Amino acid sequence: MAAIIPENAHAGLPEQALPRWRRAVLKVGSNLLAADGGGLTLRYADALAGFIAASQADGRQVVLVSSGAVAAGRALLRQHAADGSGLAARQALAALGQAPMIALWQSLSARPVAQVLLTHDDLRNRRRYLNARATLRELLTLDVLPVVNENDTVAVDELKLGDNDNLAAIVAALVDADLLLIASDVDALYSADPRRDPAATPIGHVAALTPQILAMAGGSGSAGGTGGMRTKLEAATKAAAAGIPTALFSGRDAATVQALQHGRLHGTLIAAASSRMQARKYWLRHAPAAPGRIRVDAGAASALAGGRVSLLPGGVLGVDGEFHRGDLVEIVDADGRPVARGLSQYGAAEVRRLAGRHSREIDGVLGYSYGAEVVHRDDLVTVGEHVIPGKETTA
Ligand SMILES: Nc1ncnc2c1ncn2[C@@H]1O[C@H](COP(=O)(O)OP(=O)(O)O)[C@@H](O)[C@H]1O
Ligand SMILES: N[C@@H](CCC(=O)OP(=O)(O)O)C(=O)O
16 A cells, blocks of 8 residues: 655655646635634735736636635634634624635735635535536636635535535536645644644655545644644545545745745645546546437537537437436437437526527527537547547546
8 A cells, every 4th residue: 555655754844746737726724814813814825825826827727715704703803712603603703704804815816806605505506516617617717816715604514514625625626627725734744633743744645545544634723723634635535536636735834835836845745546537537427317318410429529529509409308407418319329428508498499509599599598518528528439539528
C-alpha cells in the first residue's frame, strides 16, 4: 500500500508541483477570515485574493467557496461565542454576516463578485443542480468571481456540520474543475491533529485515501472552524472520485499562497482516484438511465460518434418514453441502435416539441430556453457500434 510518501519530520514539508489547472475551486475557512478570533479581517484574505487575481490574469477561472458569515455576524453583534451556539442563533448570525463577508471579497477584487448561496439539497435536486451549474458557468464566462457559501438560513443539517469543505468538493465537480484548493490554518495533513499531538508529522502526498489516512484526521482545533481535517478529507474523497485532485495548504503563510501562482505547493496533495474524463465517462456509461430515450437522425448519429459535439434539437427525430430535465438518457439512431448516453437539458415532453427544430427556435417553441443543446457535449458519452475508435465523445 503506497498511500503515503513519508516525510522526514525534521525536513518539514518540501515544496512540490501543483497539478496544472485551468479552473479551480478555492475554499477559504473561517479561521482565515476571522483570524484574530473576532470579526472579519483582511490579514490573510489579501494574499488569497492576490492569488485569485493573478490566476484570473493568467486566463484561469476560480470559484471561491468562502466561510466566515457566522464569524462576521457574531462580531457585528459583539456576541460571545457561547451566546450564538444554538442552531437558530448560528443561522441568524450567518444571515447577518453574509453581506460583510461578500463585501470583504469585493473590496479585494478588481472584478465583480457574485454571491452564490447553495445547500446540499439544491445539489441533490436534479433541476436545481443543473440550474446552479448553468449559473456558475455563466458567471465564469462573464469573468466575475463567484463566491459560494452554504445557504445557512435553510441548510439545517449542513450548518450543524459546518461543512463548506464538502460543499467545495461538490462545487468542484459541478463546475468541472481541474483542482480543489483548500486553504486553512494548518499547513498540511498531519499524521495526527498537530494541536493535540506535537509529534505529528506532515504528509506531503496522498496517493489514495485509505482508511488509515482517513483515521489521521481529527475535528476542528478551534472555535472558529467547524469541520476540521475530517471534513477536508471527506471533501478530498468526493473530489478524488470525480477525478479532481485536492491541495491542502496554509492560507496564513503568504509565501505558500504566492508559490501557488507559480505552480508550487507547500502542503498536502491528494491525488484523484482516476482522471476527470475517466470518472465522468464511467459514470455516464454505467449509471442507470431513465426509461425514455431520444431517437436521432443519421447525421446526428455520425456527428455524435465523431466526438466532442452536443446533440442539438435539429438532429432529434423523436422521443420514446419519459424522462425529466437532467436525467441520464439513452440516445439511439433511427433503428434503435445505441449511439450515446447523456444528461438531457430538457424533459421528454420538451424534447418532443423541439424535435427537428433549430436551436434558435427553442425560446419561441417553449417560451423559455435552458440552452441551445438537448444534451451538452460535456454531459455525453458515445456508446455502441457508432463509436469511431479513439474518437469517443467525453466530458
Ligand atoms: N490530522 C490532522 N492534520 C492537520 N490538521 C488537523 C488534523 N486533525 C485535525 N486537524 C485540525 O483541523 C484544523 C483545520 O480545520 P478547521 O478548524 O475546520 O478550519 P477551517 O476553518 O479552515 O475549515 C486544524 O487547525 C487542526 O487543528
Ligand atoms: N457557512 C458557514 C461556515 C461553515 C464552515 O464550513 O466553516 P469552516 O469549517 O470554517 O469552513 C459560515 O459562512 O460561517
